[in-house]
Amino acid sequence: MESLPMENSNLLSKKPDVVERNGQVLNDEPSREPPDGGLRAYMIIGGSFLTNGLIFGVINSYSVIYTVLQQRLQNENVPNSESRASLVGALTMGTTFLMSPLSGVLTGLLGLRCTAVLGGTIAFIGLFISSFLVDYVDVLCLTYGVMYGLGASLAYTPSLAILGHYFKRHLGFVNGIVTIGSSIFTVIMPPLMEYMIKNYGLPGLFRLLSVITIGVALCGLLFKPISVVVIEKPPREDGFKALVKTIINVQIWKNKKYRLWALSMPVALFGYFVPYVHIKKFIDLNFTNVQDNLPLQCIAVTSGVGRLVFGILADKKWVNRIVLQQISFYVIGTLTIILPFVKSFPLLVVVSLGMGIFDGAFIALIGPIAIQFCGSAYAAQSIGCMLGLAAFPLSLGPPIAGLIYSLHRSYTLPFILAGVSPLVGATLMFAIRFQK
Secondary structure, three states, rough: OOOOOOOOOHHHOOOOOOOEEEEEEEEEEOOOOOOOOOOOHHHHHHHHHHHHHHHHHHOOHHHHHHHHHHHHHOOOOOHHHHHHHHHHHHHHHHHHHHOOOHHHHHHHHOHHHHHHHHHHHHHHHHHHHHHHOOHHHHHHHHHHHHHHHHHHHHHHHHHOOHHHHHHHOOOHHHHHHHHHHHHHHHHHHHHHHHHHHHHHHHHHHHHHOOOOOOOHHHHHHHOOOOOEOOOOOOOOOOHHHHHHHOOOHHHHHOHHHHHHHHHHHHHOOOOOOOOHHHHHHHHHHHHOOOOOOOOHHHHHHHHHHHHHHHHHHHHOOOHHHHHHHHHHHHHHHHHHHHHHHHOHHHHHHHHHHHHHHHHHHHHHHHHHHHHHHHOHHHHHHHHHHHHHHHHHHHHHHHHHHHHHHHHHOOHHHHHHHHHHHHHHHHHHHHHHHHHH
8 A cells, every 4th residue: 555654744844833821832742752652651541541441431332321211201101212312322422523623622722631631520520410310311411411422522532632642653553552442341331331220220320430430530630741842932913813823723724635534534424323323223123032232242342353453554654544444434334235135143243243343443543644644733633623523424324314214114225325425435535645
């Protein structure tokens, strides 16, 4: 594969933006090369690993909470109980990605560490309040859906952005290790959550999750960039323009390669969550006497493997990271299209294993690609803006697939359409190769 330069962004040939604090002008770009090792760097890996695991372990295991909420609503004869119960979890995922640009803004204003700690604190508060409101699903949409989603977003983006401050040669491998946390916790959390609900009820579960989430805030304390250097103060600009530049770095959108990548990703991700949301019902409709959770568990396990393997590949000089991500989307799209035509459960498990591997691949490449295009100083905002753009497609895909199913009583068309979107998104990424 043709190799992209490690630092090919026009941003990197410019002097970094400056931030004034306490009368001094600070440069947020590290003053020396990332060390690619050392005790603090390894602590950063551990903190980012736990942050990813704790956040997405809870989000990906929402089906456990959904079952309880849906049953409560049904017992109360509430109409559309499935839709209302699923809305709580959908809001969590949507808010997590939608608020990513805000996370990027706050990292420019407050720094990576403060933003991550703030996120962990908000997530803790949202879960703790939810423990007292389990009988009010509409309120849970705010406390669990929006508050926890906001906190998760503010903590997640810094956990990826900080890695570029400490690693360069092994950045892909480190991203693989960090993002594998969500896979491991997705396997661990469902049985733990089911045990808590069985013995302590939904309030007890939310309180346990809130205590665990304190760990996200504690991990955020580790996210301190290598160094901040004082530079000569430039001539004062207009107050409002200076404030905007301090908070929002519009320079990332002048980078054509980043712009094309950030606009292609939402297209690719439109159908991404459709199989994850609907595969269990698809199995119930088409197979009998099988473990309907097994395909999702297979996806979680092999996703972790994919993140590690493709993270290592991303560090190789001869590997083009964009092409690697394109391959991932092409495979995910193809397997999603094949899914409704699978009539054998063992074959369905094999398809799920393949989806998981390449799911892990594209996730592990998000951080390295953003840093490759925009540099470590701009990583938080570049990742945040891309995820923010992807929030609406990610959130709209599953309900649209559900609507199509309700009209046709078949998952064939929903899965085919879900598979087309990553194929289209991956194809759009070819335009990046023609940009200087």
